[in-house]
Amino acid sequence: MELTGAEIAIRCLQEEGVEYVFGYPGGAVLFIYDALFNQDKVKHILVRHEQAAVHAADGYARSTDRVGVALVTSGPGLTNAVTGIATAYMDSTPLVVISGQVPTGAIGEDAFQEVDAVGITRPCVKHNFLVKDVKDIAQTIKKAFYLAKSGRPGPVLVDIPKDVSNHRTAFEYPASVTIRSYHPAGKGDSGQIGLAARMLLEAERPMVYAGGGVILSEASGQLAELVRTLGFPCTSTLMGLGGLPAGDRHFVGMLGMHGTYEANMAMQHCDVLLAVGARFDDRVIGNVAHFAQVPRKIIHIDIDPSSIAKRVKVDVPIVGDVKLVLDELLGVLRGGGRAPDAAALSSWWKQVEEWQAVGGGLRYKNSSEIIKPQFVIEKLHEITGGEAFVTSDVGQHQMWTAQYYKFDKPRRWITSGGLGTMGFGLPAAMGVQLAHPGATVACVTGEGSIQMNIQELSTCKQFRLPIKIVALNNGYLGMVRQWQEFFHGNRYSETYMDALPDFVGLAEAYGHVGMRIEKPADVEPALKEAFARKRDLVFMDFRTDPSENVYPMVPGGRGLSEIILAEDL
Amino acid sequence: MRHIISLLMENEAGALSRVAGLFSARGYNIESLSVAPTEDPTLSRMTIVTSGSDAVIEQINKQLNKLVDVAALIDLSEGEHLERELMLVKVRADDAARDEIKRSADIFRGRVIDESDSTCTIELTDTCARLDEFLRAIRRDLILETVRTGASGIGRGDRVLKL
Numbered sequence: 001m002e003l004t005g006a007e008i009a010i011r012c013l014q015e016e017g018v019e020y021v022f023g024y025p026g027g028a029v030l031f032i033y034d035a036l037f038n039q040d041k042v043k044h045i046l047v048r049h050e051q052a053a054v055h056a057a058d059g060y061a062r063s064t065d066r067v068g069v070a071l072v073t074s075g076p077g078l079t080n081a082v083t084g085i086a087t088a089y090m091d092s093t094p095l096v097v098i099s100g101q102v103p104t105g106a107i108g109e110d111a112f113q114e115v116d117a118v119g120i121t122r123p124c125v126k127h128n129f130l131v132k133d134v135k136d137i138a139q140t141i142k143k144a145f146y147l148a149k150s151g152r153p154g155p156v157l158v159d160i161p162k163d164v165s166n167h168r169t170a171f172e173y174p175a176s177v178t179i180r181s182y183h184p185a186g187k188g189d190s191g192q193i194g195l196a197a198r199m200l201l202e203a204e205r206p207m208v209y210a211g212g213g214v215i216l217s218e219a220s221g222q223l224a225e226l227v228r229t230l231g232f233p234c235t236s237t238l239m240g241l242g243g244l245p246a247g248d249r250h251f252v253g254m255l256g257m258h259g260t261y262e263a264n265m266a267m268q269h270c271d272v273l274l275a276v277g278a279r280f281d282d283r284v285i286g287n288v289a290h291f292a293q294v295p296r297k298i299i300h301i302d303i304d305p306s307s308i309a310k311r312v313k314v315d316v317p318i319v320g321d322v323k324l325v326l327d328e329l330l331g332v333l334r335g336g337g338r339a340p341d342a343a344a345l346s347s348w349w350k351q352v353e354e355w356q357a358v359g360g361g362l363r364y365k366n367s368s369e370i371i372k373p374q375f376v377i378e379k380l381h382e383i384t385g386g387e388a389f390v391t392s393d394v395g396q397h398q399m400w401t402a403q404y405y406k407f408d409k410p411r412r413w414i415t416s417g418g419l420g421t422m423g424f425g426l427p428a429a430m431g432v433q434l435a436h437p438g439a440t441v442a443c444v445t446g447e448g449s450i451q452m453n454i455q456e457l458s459t460c461k462q463f464r465l466p467i468k469i470v471a472l473n474n475g476y477l478g479m480v481r482q483w484q485e486f487f488h489g490n491r492y493s494e495t496y497m498d499a500l501p502d503f504v505g506l507a508e509a510y511g512h513v514g515m516r517i518e519k520p521a522d523v524e525p526a527l528k529e530a531f532a533r534k535r536d537l538v539f540m541d542f543r544t545d546p547s548e549n550v551y552p553m554v555p556g557g558r559g560l561s562e563i564i565l566a567e568d569l
Numbered sequence: 570m571r572h573i574i575s576l577l578m579e580n581e582a583g584a585l586s587r588v589a590g591l592f593s594a595r596g597y598n599i600e601s602l603s604v605a606p607t608e609d610p611t612l613s614r615m616t617i618v619t620s621g622s623d624a625v626i627e628q629i630n631k632q633l634n635k636l637v638d639v640a641a642l643i644d645l646s647e648g649e650h651l652e653r654e655l656m657l658v659k660v661r662a663d664d665a666a667r668d669e670i671k672r673s674a675d676i677f678r679g680r681v682i683d684e685s686d687s688t689c690t691i692e693l694t695d696t697c698a699r700l701d702e703f704l705r706a707i708r709r710d711l712i713l714e715t716v717r718t719g720a721s722g723i724g725r726g727d728r729v730l731k732l
Contacts, residue, residue, distance in 0.1 A: 118583055123590055181641075
C-alpha cells in the first residue's frame with residue numbers, strides 16, 4: 001500500500017520508537033499534522049513557540065540518552081527553532097528536527113513563509129537534508145536518527161516540502177543505514193591507550209578533567225572507577241557535572257570561570273592531565289597562552305578529532321568513544337599491576353588541600369534579613385535529597401546551581417553550556433518531566449531568563465507538567481550586572497529589570513500555583529510546601545539579594561590562577 | 570604555509586556550501602577552490618588552496634573530515650604531488666605588442682586560442698606560481714581580463730585519493 005510522505009514521516013517516527021514530538025503546526029506541515037492526527041503512538045506536545053519545542057526535545061534527550069524530536073513549519077517556524085537547534089549543537093544533543101518547506105515548485109520564489117532552512121541551519125547542525133522526492137523520506141529520516149545519535153551527537157534537520165509530504169509511495173523502513181562518507185569513531189587506538197596508562201602511572205601531579213562527553217557516552221561508571229583506582233583528583237566542566245558524584249572524595253569541584261580555586265589551581269599546575277570528553281573551551285581554561293605557561297603532558301580522549309588540539313597542544317590524542325576508551329584504559333591499568341607513585345600522589349593531594357584551604361571552598365555570607373541565592377540552592381538540594389532533575393537558564397543562577405546543587409548522577413543537570421541560551425530552562429524541564437513522569441523536576445531560573453519563554457506555562461498546564469520553578473529574582477540581569485560592577489565602573493547599563501510582572505499572579509493566570517518568598521526564614525518552608533504539591537506546577541518567586549556576585553571568578557581572557565575569590569566573608 | 574587539500578565529497582546540492590561555509594564561519598583562509606564531478610557522478614572532487622599555521626591546517630583537515638558529505642580527504646602538500654591551474658588571459662594586442670605577447674606565451678608554454686584585430690587571448694596551464702610569473706612578465710597595462718580556475722591537484726605516483 002502506498003502512503004503519503006506525511007504518513008511515511010510519522011511511520012518512521014513510530015519505527016524509531018519516538019514517544020513525543022514537540023511541535024507547532026503551520027501551513028507547510030499540514031499534511032504531517034494530519035498524519036499525526038490519525039494515529040496515537042507518537043504523542044504530540046503543542047508548545048507555544050517553536051524555540052521551546054526544540055528546547056523541550058533537547059531536555060528530553062539530555063535526560064534520557066534518546067533522540068529528541070521536534071516538528072515545526074516553514075519560514076518563521078524554522079527560524080524560531082534555530083536558537084534551539086544551535087543550543088543543541090553546541091552541547092552535542094541528539095535531535096531530529098523536521099521542518100515543513102514550501103512546495104518544491106515554489107522554492108526560490110520568495111513564497112509565503114519560505115526560508116532556506118538548510119542554508120540557515122547549516123552552521124548549527126550536525127547535518128541537514130532537503131527531501132525533494134517522497135521516495136527518499138524514509139531513508140532520510142533513518143539517516144537523520146543515525147547521524148543524530150552516533151559519534152559525537154548533534155541535531156539533524158530534515159526539511160520536507162509540502163508537496164513531497166503529500167505525494168505517495170510504498171513505505172519500507174530500512175532496518176539499518178550506512179553512509180559511506182561517515183565513519184564515527186568507536187574504540188580508541190590501543191597503542192595510544194597503553195601510552196596514556198604509562199603516562200598516568202608516572203605522573204607526580206596528575207589531574208582528571210571530565211566533560212560532557214562522559215555523560216553523552218554513558219561513561220560515568222568508568223570515570224568513577226578510573227578516578228578511584230588511581231586515586232587522582234578529578235574536576236568537571238559545567239557540562240560534565242554528575243559524571244563523577246559530587247560527593248566523591250576525589251572530586252575537587254567544577255573548574256573554569258566560576259570553578260573552585262583548587263580545581264583551577266590543580267588544572268594549572270598538574271604535570272599530567274587526562275581530559276575526558278571535554279574541549280578546553282574559553283570558559284574552562286581561560287587564557288590559552290597563560291594555560292600553556294606551565295608545562296604539562298596532556299592526554300585527550302574525545303570522539304571528535306576536531307576537539308583535540310583545537311585550543312591546546314595535546315601529547316597523547318585518543319580518538320574514540322569515551323566509554324570504550326575508558327574501559328580499555330581500565331583494563332590496561334588492572335592488568336599492569338602497577339600503581340601510581342604513592343608518595344608523589346600524597347604530596348600532590350596535600351597541595352590540593354592547601355589550595356582548598358586558601359580558596360576557602362564555595363562560600364557565601366548568609367543573612368537573616370535578605371535571601372541569598374546560594375542559600376536557596378543549598379536548601380533545594382537538601383529538600384529534593386539531591387535527586388531532582390534540575391534545568392537552568394543562563395546567568396548567575398546557573399552558576400550557583402552548578403556550584404551548590406551537588407549532582408551525584410549523570411543526566412540530572414540540564415543546562416545550556418555552550419550557547420548559553422536564556423529561555424532554555426522551562427521548556428527543557430517540560431521535556432525532562434515528560435521523559436520522567438514521576439520524577440521531581442526543578443527549573444532554576446532568574447526573572448530575566450524566565451521571561452524569554454514564559455509562554456510555556458500554558459503548555460505545562462495543558463499537559464499537566466508539575467515542574468517546580470525556582471526563580472531567583474534579584475531584579476537585575478545579574479551576571480551582566482556583575483561584569484558591569486567588576487569591569488565597567490558600576491555603570492549598570494540596561495541591566496535593571498524594571499516593570500517586572502507579578503509572577504504569582506502570572507502563574508495563577510496560567511492556572512498554576514504561585515508563591516512569593518521574601519524572607520530567608522521562609523525559604524525552607526516554601527520549598528517544602530512547593531515540592532509536596534506533586535501534581536502542581538509551582539512558581540516560586542524568591543526575592544534575592546541583588547548585590548550578590550558569583551565567586552570564585554576567573555575574569556574573561558585571564559589565566560586560571562588569576563582567580564578572584566569572594567571578598568572577606 | 571600554503572597547503573593544497575584535495576577531497577572527495579558527495580555530489581549533492583549544498584555540499585559546496587558546507588565547505589565554503591566552514592571556511593568563512595571559522596575564519597580560515599581560502600585562496601582558491603575548484604570542484605567538479607568525477608568519473609563516478611555521485612562524487613565530486615574538490616581542490617582547496619589554503620594557508621595557515623600547522624595548527625590551523627590540522628583543524629581545517631579535521632573540520633573538513635567532520636562534514637558528513639566529505640568521503641575522503643588528503644593534504645597533497647604533505648607529499649609528492651602535481652598542481653595545475655588553467656588561466657585565460659585576454660590582452661590588448663596592437664601590431665607592436667602582439668609579437669611580444671606571443672613570445673612570452675611561447676616561453677610559458679601558453680597558446681593563443683583567440684585573436685582579433687585588437688586582442689589576443691592566451692591559454693596557460695601550469696602551477697599557480699608559474700601563472701603568477703606570466704602575469705608579471707607581460708605588461709600590466711595590456712591585460713584586459715584574467716580568468717583562473719584555481720588549482721587542481723593530484724598525488725604523484727601511487728598516491729591516490731579514491732573511495
